[in-house]
Amino acid sequence: MKSRIKSHLNALARRWRGAWRRWSLWTALVVLVAAMLSTLVWLAGRYEASQVQSRLERDTADAVADIRAALTRNLQSLQALHAGDPGQLAWEVDAAELLRNRRELVRIEWRDADLRVRTHAQSPYRPVAWEVRLREGSQSDAAIACATARRLSSPAYSSSYFQPHGDGLGSEMMELCMPLTAKGRITGFLVATYSLHDVLTNLVAHNLTRRQEASFTEPDGTRLAALGAARRGSRMFTAQHLLDLPGTTLVLRMDSWHSAPSLFPNVLTALVTAMSIALVTVMVVLVRDNRRRLRAERDLADALAFRKAMEDSLVTGLRARDLQGRITYVNPAFCAMVGFSAQELLGQSANAPYWPPERVEEYRQRQAIRFAGTIPPREGFESEFMRKDGTRFPVLIIEAPLINAQGQHTGWMSAFLDISEQRRVEELSRASQERLQATARLATVGEMASLLSHELNQPLAAISSYATGSINLLEAPPAEPAGPASPAQAEQLRDLRMALQHIARQAERAGKVIKSVHDFVRRRDQARESVPAQQLLDAILPLVILQARKLGVRVHTQVEPGLPPVWCDRTMVEQVLLNLARNAMQAMDDPALPARVLTLRVRHAASNQHSAWVEFSVTDVGSGIPPEVAERLFTPFFTTRREGMGLGLSMCRTVIEQHGGYLGFAPHEPRGTVFTFTLPADPGTAP
The missing domain is CATH 1.10.287 (Helix Hairpins)
Structure with a gap:
């Protein structure tokens, strides 16, 4: 009796397991069909919406192309106004005719090279209150556009601005400035004013549908001008396209309103096909699932083997620890670095065998701080380890949190670099x-x-x-x-x-x-002071005159009146003057010279009579400097005299350059050489 009951219960259990397997397959089929129907409805809506958005994008691109083509035609018409050098009256007649034909233009001005208005024509369709004084200002939009056109040597547009009308309203305007040239020189400018609203009305409106609206906007979305129907429908589609013009950029935005998208017309056929495919799919699901599982296991084994080979080939030591500090992984490079095997290291936590005994407590505190959640620096930190044979070596440690596949923090991964060789190179x-x-x-x-x-x-x-x-x-x-x-x-x-x-x-x-x-x-820094140029000359003149008497040289000094004091190191500048004067007198030691004259001159810098620089010059009438000598004249230790050391001119240039000036030389007509250097004027007295 008991055996019969037991066999009956086993049969019920097998039947229940079979029924459960079948119901699970049917449930999977129902869920799959429901999901497919929902997906079809959603995809239908997305498809219709994408079609509407694509059409709107094409309409926007076509509108921008139409605007760009119309602006090009207008530019050609504006250029034709000045064909044949017309007179002012003929120009006004042609400009008025152009304004009647092109309603997007509201004003045309003929300006001279200084941006003053010579004459103008205004659209007869809309009164606008123009302020001529503001339009001729240097900061007006027309002036800015003309400055850009002058720089580009081609027509340029201004950014949009609000212009009030005579009827109390206003609209956004944009200026076009076209340079007028004659024989390669700009003789004037042609300024044309566009109304952005009229540009939309005359160039875009013919392509708009009843459910579309076109507008010009700033890059941040601010509307400048709009044209089209009010909002209709429950869903809005938007497309934007850049209108890139020389000097400015506008954004043409088109909005379209639609009702909720309808379904595909062949949804029933799609559903029948999907249900048939689902029936076949459910039967092969188990086979495919088993095959996928086996394939995933093989891929996982290959990935583990690849990772193992890659870690074993590294020269960088790797160590992984869990949240309790126990070592869970070390690679062969780390074992070779410290001299311990992986079996000796795995599971160690409180006392790592590669820690130096005298620094164990320090490393424990650092480990406690790390496990408390403090993230180490990304560039790593240096430490000292001990090999199994007792030798010490420095290491660079880089640590990062160890995150598992579920995003949980499970420990720390550390990379170690032996920097012993780097320390040796740094010491060398x-x-x-x-x-x-x-x-x-x-x-x-x-x-x-x-x-x-x-x-x-x-x-x-x-x-x-x-x-x-x-x-x-x-x-x-x-x-x-x-x-x-x-x-x-x-x-x-x-x-x-x-x-x-x-x-x-x-x-x-x-x-x-x-x-x-x-x-x-x-x-x-040398001690700088304010020194009059005359005092610098007076300080060296006794020595210069003493040597000039021996050599038979006459000394002339010329100091321009009204010179500011110079800001310099008096002693070093006096030495520069003395060296240049001495060299100039030695250059005139030729007995055949009819007259030996040394001229010392001080004046304002030649570039600007009111500049903050003073120019000193020393002129002789000697034989001049040959080209081969001029190339090496300021080279240290180069000299043409047997008793010279070749440091004088090199030192002079260094001193002048330390003051921010320039030392140079040039031939003097009819003969001789002039050395010139500049010094800064006293900042407290310079204009």
């Missing part, structure tokens, strides 16, 4: 940089010594000359043997006092030269 680079800096300092010391030896020659030579003269005055026999000081003795004492004063002044000058050259080598 640092040592090389220190050696280069030491070499640069030695070169600077040599440069300073060369400049000092060159610049101290002149003040020391002057000191020697004045000292020799003083000794000669002291050794000269007195004019009278005894008695009170005679006038000759008094004159001799004055000369001696003056020579000693010059010696003191030149010694002080030598000290200033040393300080200025020292500051120059150290690349520090």
Whole structure:
């Protein structure tokens, strides 16, 4: 009895499982058919909507093409107004006729090259209150369009603006400016004013349907002008197209209203076909599902093998940890880096074997901060690990959250780079940089010594000359043997006092030269002050005149009146003037010269009489500078004299360029050379 009941229950269970399988298939079929019907209805609506949108896009593109073609025809008609150089009366007659034929144009102006209106014509269809003074202003839309046309040498449009009418209303206008040229020169401009509403009315309205509206808008959607029917229907379609004109860009927008889209006319046929396909599909679903499952398993195995091969080929160490800090994965590169096998590392959490013993507590705190949710820096951080044999090495660690397929944070993935070689290269680079800096300092010391030896020659030579003269005055026999000081003795004492004063002044000058050259080598800002140009000349004239007497050279100075003081380092600029004057006198050492004249001139910079620059020039009448010498004249250590060092002109150019000026030279007619340099005027006195 019990066995019979048990077999009956088993049969019921098998029957129930079979019934359940069949009902599940029918349920799947019903759901599939319902989903297909809903999808068909939705696709029908989408298809009809896409057709309406496509037609609207084509209509918008056609409207833009019509507007662009009409504007081109108008431009040709406007150009024809000036064909044959018409008179003012004939131009006004032709312009009025053009305005009657082209209603989108509301005003045409003939302007001269200065944008003043010579004559104009106005549309007879709509009164507009025009302000001539505002239209001729430099900031008007017409002036801006003409400026663009002048720059492009072609017609240009302005952006739209609101223009009030005489009837209390107003509309959006747009200006077209066309340059008029004669023999390659702009002789005037032709300005035509468009009404955006009339452009829509005359150029677009003939293509609009009863359910469409056309409008010009700004790029942000602001409507400028609109034309068409009011809203009808429950659904609106919109299309926009750019009207790109030289100088401005408008957006033509077209709106279309429709009722709810109807279904396909062959929906019944589609439903029958879909239901037949669904019946066949349900029967093969299980077979296909089984095949897909097997294929997915094979793809997954291939993907795992590919990922494994890729991770094993990396030289970057990889380590994965869960949220409790346990190591769940390491790649072979990480094992080779630390010297431990994967079995020794997996499952470690509190005390990793590659942590240095003295830094375990520090690494635990850092790990606790990481597991608390603090995201590490994207560029990574540096740390120190210990290999199994006890050697230490630096590593760069880059960590990122480990997110599973469901988007949940399950741990941390870390990448490790051994930067031992990078540290070694950085150390070598640092040592090389220190050696280069030491070499640069030695070169600077040599440069300073060369400049000092060159610049101290002149003040020391002057000191020697004045000292020799003083000794000669002291050794000269007195004019009278005894008695009170005679006038000759008094004159001799004055000369001696003056020579000693010059010696003191030149010694002080030598000290200033040393300080200025020292500051120059150290690349520090020199002490700038406001100095009159005449004082700079007066400071060097005694030395210049002293050498000029020895060489038989006459010195002329010319200082333009009303010059502002210059802003400069007095000592360095005086040295520049002295070097240039000394070189100029040495260039006139030819005995065959009939007259040796040195001219020192100071004036405003030639580019602008009211500029903030002062120009100094030193002119000689020597033999000039040959071309092969001119190419290397400012090269350091290049000289044409046996006793020269080749640093004077190089230093002079450096000093002038540090002041922001320019040092150059040019031939002087009929013979000789003129050196010119500029210095900035005192900002407090420059106009």
